[in-house]
Amino acid sequence: MINKIVTNVEEAVQDIFDGATIMISGFGEAGSPIELIHALIDQGAKDLTIVSNNTGSGEVGLAALIAHKRVKKMICSFPRTANSTVFPELYKKGEIELELVPQGTLAERIRAGGAGIPAFFTPTSVGTPLAEGKETRVFDEITYVMENAIKADFALVKALKADRYGNLVYNKTARNFGPIMCTAAKTAIVQAEQIVELGDIDPECVVTPGIFVKRVVKITNPAQESKLVAENRRYPW
């Protein structure tokens, strides 16, 4: 029997190893799997490379993982956000690496990673500092820059609904990077607010097919990052 549901977040993240590359869903707080990230902090893996659009805010979630010096390198498009202080401080001290990637190139590199495409050519960033040193090619008189796919050992993703096959549905703009990150990671670990019976999700409406998902854990009432930040909360509590 296939059952991807695990009982708790500790079990969900137990095999994440030092030096792993981990994709973390979310655009700001929308779609950030905060309970899985906190479980990863408790679990202790370090020297991580994190692929995520932002770098978290306050001292919870992704920002807390960075504050605990578990992250060697961030691959992201926008490391500064309101209430984002942890990453900027470490970056200025030279204690964390940054690979800055245009947002659409970041998305396509992840998509390519999941789709078995090692690299692709894009018009984005041509003629800018972010294309320096990269291979370019001209197609139909337009210059494109080559970008490599990104793959990960793990993805931590937040969804709204999941079934035991790992089929997923997301909530509004919290979908963002979740679906493509599930495809590009060897082990996609999902926290979902609801676990539903097989067949409860209309097959026409499945957003992430279960084949891309390894583990699902139920988090009924996920924490809201901005609320925790407003309350000056820090993880670990």
Add this chain to the structure above:
Amino acid sequence: MVNELKEGWDVNQMAQKVALDIPDGSYVNLGIGIPEKVAAFVPEGREFIYHTENGLLGMGPVPAKGQEDPELINAGKKAVTAIPGACYFHHADSFTMIRGKHIDVCVLGALQVAENGDLANWSTGEPGAIPAVGGAMDLVAGVKTIYVITKHITKTGEAKIVKNCSYPLTGKAVVNRIYTDLAILDVTEKGLKVIELAPGLSFEYLQSVTEAHIFQ
């Protein structure tokens, strides 16, 4: 050089001028900040569909106080609403819409625009600054028409419409039209053509506050 600083259009008038130039039925992406004001001036009888690159087509206005949903936000991470007929999608699809030239118009702010349409709007290149690019480079590379809305000169009196950008570029030769508080300028093969001057302003005055060469 004319020393007297003329008033020109205010930000709302600039946004209204942009809105008037967007055809009915356009798919539109508005950058964060001043560009967002364009949505308030859609001319009667026209329908635009707003795209936000974090995964929503059919973005509606800001929700009533207390109705904000932290999982329904725009690219500036502010709470928004979804109109009837809206749809959500993941990031690779969202940038397929952008890079694949499906979005008709994007309105962006600028640090500098050069006379050939080069745009700098993501970094001042200051040492020690945290670089952050977001979706700006994808938008200028992919959207069919790029409008820039910006003050004509900086708060400290420096030209923003320049011969060559000194800040790191967002994209090369990507801007189609510039809306400032003093004028509307088209990027043409011959340089910057003045389409409209703010009331009471002379061409000579505009040239005196514009580093780039302009023509009428």
